[in-house]
Amino acid sequence: MKVRVLGCSGAIARDCRTTSFLIDGRILIDAGTGAGDLTLDEMQAIDHVLLTHSHLDHIAALPLMLDAVSSRRLQPVQVHALPETIAALQAHVFNNIIWPDFSRIPSSAAPFVRYSAVAVGQLLRIAGVAIEVLPAEHTVPAVGYAVQGEAGWWVYSGDTGRNPAFWRRVNQIPMAVLVIETAFSNRESALAERALHLAPHILAQELAQLNPARPCPIYITHTKPSETALIMEEIRRFDACTPHGFDAPHDIRWLQAGDVLSI
Numbered sequence: 001m002k003v004r005v006l007g008c009s010g011a012i013a014r015d016c017r018t019t020s021f022l023i024d025g026r027i028l029i030d031a032g033t034g035a036g037d038l039t040l041d042e043m044q045a046i047d048h049v050l051l052t053h054s055h056l057d058h059i060a061a062l063p064l065m066l067d068a069v070s071s072r073r074l075q076p077v078q079v080h081a082l083p084e085t086i087a088a089l090q091a092h093v094f095n096n097i098i099w100p101d102f103s104r105i106p107s108s109a110a111p112f113v114r115y116s117a118v119a120v121g122q123l124l125r126i127a128g129v130a131i132e133v134l135p136a137e138h139t140v141p142a143v144g145y146a147v148q149g150e151a152g153w154w155v156y157s158g159d160t161g162r163n164p165a166f167w168r169r170v171n172q173i174p175m176a177v178l179v180i181e182t183a184f185s186n187r188e189s190a191l192a193e194r195a196l197h198l199a200p201h202i203l204a205q206e207l208a209q210l211n212p213a214r215p216c217p218i219y220i221t222h223t224k225p226s227e228t229a230l231i232m233e234e235i236r237r238f239d240a241c242t243p244h245g246f247d248a249p250h251d252i253r254w255l256q257a258g259d260v261l262s263i
Ligand SMILES: [Zn+2]
Pocket: 053, 055, 138, 159
């Protein structure tokens, strides 16, 4: 399985694109601005979009992407998300004011997009790929996803604050790669707590719940462009001195758009 990182930044700027991951060219996980870099042919090949939540940085490219390729596709794009996320999209984006309701265009019987509700804990099989819906703790209903590859599971936290249920579950999964958000630096940790995001010192407490018997590479995502260097420095500092029962520091790396993870 190949996970192509289209965007993994907490905001936009030149060379900074918001969250979007492409799995084997067919499944998009989140549709942030990174998806806008795909060619028309690449966009057309996406049959399924899984959303973690309704925030704009995770859905911004979805309306434009659907508009770009729908007339070239023979089947609707399936959008999988929590019922609350689907309701938010319908009420606030595809409401015929901000953007057309593609679930009724060109007709309700044969629309450009179909919605499919997911629930935390559900094991989906999408285009032959096993995907589990993981819990997330955010300011709106949110999830993470675990996607099964040949070497184990690619686990993505989504946007989340402290999340004990997430660790309980992922410790039971043979995880090959963990992608976890750290949106803020420690100096903004009060804001991180309020916005239900992670900062490095909260990440340290979260990673303490990871099963030391199963170390795997950890990729940091969703950093604010202006704070990325500071966030990674703060993470390196805690990781060097508090391995939390691990024999060595975690293998923590910064995720970048353009990275391809083979799992
Ligand atoms: Zn969010």
